[in-house]
Amino acid sequence: MIKIGSFFLQKKNFFKALCIIFLPLFITTGYVIHQYYSLKQTQEKINHLIEFSNEVFLKRVAKEKFLSLHENSSPTFIEEQLEPLTFLAKEKDSLNKISSHPAFTNNALLQSRLQKISSNTNKLSFRQESVLKTAQVIESEENLTQIIELDYSELCNLIHLIEKAYIKGKPQFLIKEIEVKASNSNLNNQTLHLTKLNLIKREFKKR
Amino acid sequence: MYYTGIDFEENQILFATINNKCDLIDLKTIEIASKKHRSVKQIYNKPTQLTSSLSGKDVLIKTENIKSNKKKEIHQIIQYQKQSLNTLNDASFLVLSETQKQSKDHQAIYYISKESHVKNHLNKLKEFNIDPDRVTCDTKALSQFISTLYPNKSYNFVIHIKKLETLCVVIKDNHPIFSYHFKLGNKHLETKLIDWENEVTKAGCSFQSKLEDQHFRLLITGQNQNYAEKEIDICKKHPQIFYRTNNNSSLENKYPLLRKYAISIGIALESTLHKNSALQFRSLSNYPKKLIKQAGMKFSAFFALSLLVSTFLFTGTNWLTKKSQKQFQQTLVSLSENEKNIFNNKIQLDPNKNLKDNLYLLENEIYKNRKNFPYLNYAKTASDFLSWFNNQNFLKNYPEISIQSFSYQLLNYPNLNNIKSPNLVRIEINFNANNQQMAKKFYNALSQERKMINTSKDIHWSQTEESYKISFFLNNNSLIEGSFQ
Numbered sequence: 001m002i003k004i005g006s007f008f009l010q011k012k013n014f015f016k017a018l019c020i021i022f023l024p025l026f027i028t029t030g031y032v033i034h035q036y037y038s039l040k041q042t043q044e045k046i047n048h049l050i051e052f053s054n055e056v057f058l059k060r061v062a063k064e065k066f067l068s069l070h071e072n073s074s075p076t077f078i079e080e081q082l083e084p085l086t087f088l089a090k091e092k093d094s095l096n097k098i099s100s101h102p103a104f105t106n107n108a109l110l111q112s113r114l115q116k117i118s119s120n121t122n123k124l125s126f127r128q129e130s131v132l133k134t135a136q137v138i139e140s141e142e143n144l145t146q147i148i149e150l151d152y153s154e155l156c157n158l159i160h161l162i163e164k165a166y167i168k169g170k171p172q173f174l175i176k177e178i179e180v181k182a183s184n185s186n187l188n189n190q191t192l193h194l195t196k197l198n199l200i201k202r203e204f205k206k207r
Numbered sequence: 208m209y210y211t212g213i214d215f216e217e218n219q220i221l222f223a224t225i226n227n228k229c230d231l232i233d234l235k236t237i238e239i240a241s242k243k244h245r246s247v248k249q250i251y252n253k254p255t256q257l258t259s260s261l262s263g264k265d266v267l268i269k270t271e272n273i274k275s276n277k278k279k280e281i282h283q284i285i286q287y288q289k290q291s292l293n294t295l296n297d298a299s300f301l302v303l304s305e306t307q308k309q310s311k312d313h314q315a316i317y318y319i320s321k322e323s324h325v326k327n328h329l330n331k332l333k334e335f336n337i338d339p340d341r342v343t344c345d346t347k348a349l350s351q352f353i354s355t356l357y358p359n360k361s362y363n364f365v366i367h368i369k370k371l372e373t374l375c376v377v378i379k380d381n382h383p384i385f386s387y388h389f390k391l392g393n394k395h396l397e398t399k400l401i402d403w404e405n406e407v408t409k410a411g412c413s414f415q416s417k418l419e420d421q422h423f424r425l426l427i428t429g430q431n432q433n434y435a436e437k438e439i440d441i442c443k444k445h446p447q448i449f450y451r452t453n454n455n456s457s458l459e460n461k462y463p464l465l466r467k468y469a470i471s472i473g474i475a476l477e478s479t480l481h482k483n484s485a486l487q488f489r490s491l492s493n494y495p496k497k498l499i500k501q502a503g504m505k506f507s508a509f510f511a512l513s514l515l516v517s518t519f520l521f522t523g524t525n526w527l528t529k530k531s532q533k534q535f536q537q538t539l540v541s542l543s544e545n546e547k548n549i550f551n552n553k554i555q556l557d558p559n560k561n562l563k564d565n566l567y568l569l570e571n572e573i574y575k576n577r578k579n580f581p582y583l584n585y586a587k588t589a590s591d592f593l594s595w596f597n598n599q600n601f602l603k604n605y606p607e608i609s610i611q612s613f614s615y616q617l618l619n620y621p622n623l624n625n626i627k628s629p630n631l632v633r634i635e636i637n638f639n640a641n642n643q644q645m646a647k648k649f650y651n652a653l654s655q656e657r658k659m660i661n662t663s664k665d666i667h668w669s670q671t672e673e674s675y676k677i678s679f680f681l682n683n684n685s686l687i688e689g690s691f692q
Contacts, residue, residue: 005503009491021509024517032524039531045566046538053542053573057549064579132623137582139623159590172582175589179614196614199620201580 027149037059066172072206073171078142081167083124087150088117088191122149126199137202141176144197155180155192161201174200212348212474213339215262215331217371223471224255229479230356231458236467239335258341258478259332260470261488263367263388263619265324266344268485270384273306273313281306285315292317299323307382316382327487337494340490341478346376346383348473349428354486355476356458356465357426364414364423364449367469368393368408368431371542373403375410377423385414393430398468407441413449425449426564428469435623483643487508539565544570579667586630587659587681589615595659605649607641633680653677 008017074080095114098104116122126142133139150158162173179196209232214221224233269292273284285304293300298324305312332339349365357363361380371392377385385571387410391403415421427434442451465472477485483497487494516686537557543556546569554572556565592615612635619631640646654666659681666679 004506005499005501006453006491006494007501008502009494017506021513023507024510024514025520028517028524034518035524035528039528042498042535042562042566045570046535048540048564049573050542053546054579056573057545059583062583066580066583103621117637117679121459122498134623137623148682156593157373159588159593163588163590172379172584174584174586174617174620175615176620177460177614177616179612181612200617200620204582 011187069166070169070170070172070204072169073203074169075138075171075203077169077171078124078166078201079127081161081170082158083126085124086118087122087148087154089154090151091191092117117149121142121146124148124197135205137204139200141204142193142201143198148194148197149183149191150194151191153196155194172200172202172204174202176200209636210475210478211255211257212471212476212478213257213259213332213337213347214345214468214471215259215328216561219370220335220337220469221468223468223475225472225475225479228477229476229674231462231472234462234464234471241633256478257337258339258343258474258485258516259328259337259339260348260474261320261328261342261344262372263376263386265320266327266386267319268346268383269317269319270316270387270526271315272309273315275312279396281313287315292319297321301325301488301490303488305382305484305486307380314382316384318347318488319518320344320488322493325493329489329493338497339489340495340498341485342478343474344375344488344494345470345488346386347486347513348383348470348477348661349374349376350378350381350383352428352469352473352476353378353426356472359424359452362418362421362423364411364425365469366425366429368396368429369426370394370430373406373429375415377679385417387413396431398583405443406442408445408448411445415448422447423449424449428466428468432467433487434466449478472607536565537563539569543569543572557688581626584620584630585683585685586620586632587618587684591684592632592634592659592681599656603641604652605645607645609639609651611637611639613637630683631679632679633682635676637674637676639674643670646670650675652680658682 007013015021092114095110095117097116099107099110104110127144127145129141129143131138131140159178161173176198177196178194178198181193182193183191183193208227209224210227211222211224218239220237220239222233222235222237224235225231273281275281275284276578285306287303289304292302301320301322303318305316307316328342329338345367349367353359353363353365361379363383365374365376365378367374367376371394372388372390373392375387375389376383387406389406389410390407391399396403410424414553415423425436425438427437431589438451442449457482462468481668536556539562540556540558543554546556554569556569558565614635615634616633618632618633619628621628621630637651638646640649649664650668653660654662655663660666661680661682664680666677669676
């Protein structure tokens with residue numbers, strides 16, 4: 001004890017003595033800090049892994065869902081589901097009612113309008129362009145060939161049918177470009193002109 | 208806590224004990240000739256700090272002016288002056304110092320002695336089983352006594368008469384400036400009075416010449432009882448050197464022998480000072496074993512405490528680490544089970560294996576399945592935009608706005624030529640407005656919609672004569688939105 005005391009009391013040994021006293025604390029504090037950061041790092045890695053695992057899972061589920069919907073898709077979906085669609089049904093109804101009235105039976109303007117919206121010129125018609133094929137998918141561009149007149153709700157329904165509707169065997173459609181212009185028909189009914197509708201169509205083969 | 212001052216003289220030891228409030232507790236004298244060892248023991252058996260003092264003959268006082276007020280500079284100068292005082296570079300020389308602030312600069316007071324004097328002093332005390340905690344010197348003790356009990360701003364000339372010797376000290380502001388010691392004491396006052404007076408006069412003249420003819424207030428302490436008569440006598444004989452004041456200490460009424468114990472009281476008073484302010488002639492080689500042992504025990508206790516805290520920290524950290532690692536292992540195992548169920552992997556984690564190895568294994572397995580399916584569409588669709596546009600009631604809030612045309616363009620998308628191509632959608636709206644202010648408001652309202660519109664890209668705005676055109680890009684859907692639309 002005398003030797004320790006003499007060492008401790010020497011002025012030149014003061015810092016050495018302090019270092020000796022605090023050495024275990026320094027070492028342990030270093031160890032604690034190292035362990036803390038090591039655990040924190042592991043925790044972050046695990047959290048990231050869980051997040052990533054969830055992401056991978058969601059992607060897998062989404063892929064399965066997507067393929068179950070679009071697999072073995074019909075190559076004639078446009079011809080069967082889109083091109084037969086007729087538009088301006090409300091206007092057609094009201095024009096038919098008006099034209100049956102004796103006062104309007106020979107109204108040329110009315111008849112011409114009715115003929116125009118009922119004819120094939122107001123139906124969707126697509127031209128297929130730039131077809132790309134892989135073992136799994138056929139990707140093509142389908143462009144609208146003529147301007148269509150339709151009202152707003154019909155436009156929304158059409159877009160919904162193309163993009164969102166879940167129909168078994170429906171190819172994947174992406175609207176590449178759509179342009180709609182407001183226009184008044186001759187009879188002052190508010191109609192829209194669908195001037196452009198370019199679609200990307202992807203037909204997926206059966207796995 | 209008590210403080211005991213020990214004034215060791217030929218044939219007797221004078222004790223003075225005070226408490227930490229500086230109240231005088233006890234004054235005692237022990238005649239050495241009668242070998243009253245028991246009495247000595249009784250005194251220092253109290254829980255007291257013992258301090259003794261070196262005789263005036265063993266300590267030389269030297270004062271030096273320091274023309275600086277900077278602490279660091281003063282410290283350096285003192286170190287230098289200490290070295291220069293010990294010209295023989297003798298390790299046995301002890302030079303202690305203290306500083307006193309003066310009007311413009313500082314004064315350093317050096318107390319010079321030798322280790323052999325301290326050893327002799329300690330050996331003498333040892334005969335009486337006294338091992339003082341601290342050793343100071345008579346001159347310093349006297350100055351402490353005078354400045355506490357007989358305070359005076361002028362120069363004090365103190366004559367302390369011991370049995371066989373006399374110590375003359377000039378004291379100013381609590382510090383001794385000069386000291387002179389000669390071997391004529393109380394015993395010689397009757398036979399060699401003239402010699403004694405000559406020595407005192409010699410010291411007085413000498414100190415006066417050094418201090419530009421200063422007058423000294425005379426105070427006599429020590430063994431002689433006729434202080435007043437002696438003071439009057441000396442002052443009468445040398446009025447050009449000494450003068451006398453009558454302001455005696457009030458304690459003298461209570462303790463008539465107060466001045467006899469001047470040194471021991473002074474020592475005790477000095478002991479109450481902070482250890483850095485009080486003198487200590489006991490260097491490490493002479494340091495009291497009791498204190499060395501105490502220091503050793505303190506050191507060991509601190510070290511043991513540090514070791515204990517460290518052990519506690521180490522054990523605690525290890526326990527927490529193991530606990531956390533166990534939790535992590537469980538999380539990894541359950542995650543691997545999920546992976547196994549979903550992706551039919553053959554992954555098998557061993558909970559007893561290293562956590563890092565397991566983490567690495569699982570990481571690799573999950574990363575294997577990360578391949579993106581490129582045909583999922585993460586771009587906002589036209590129906591997304593129209594539905595949002597309708598629900599936002601923009602047009603209802605702006606009835607004066609009339610939309611003329613709307614276009615949606617998917618400019619970039621992952622395709623068979625470029626599977627990693629990002630999605631990019633541009634919207635263009637042509638509209639009419641009653642006035643430009645209304646059109647601008649409509650534009651501003653759209654610019655605020657950060658959820659749908661990519662505001663980090665330009666929102667283009669142009670105006671023609673009849674209408675306004677606004678074009679912007681849409682944000683893409685998140686993984687979840689895109690996957691399940």
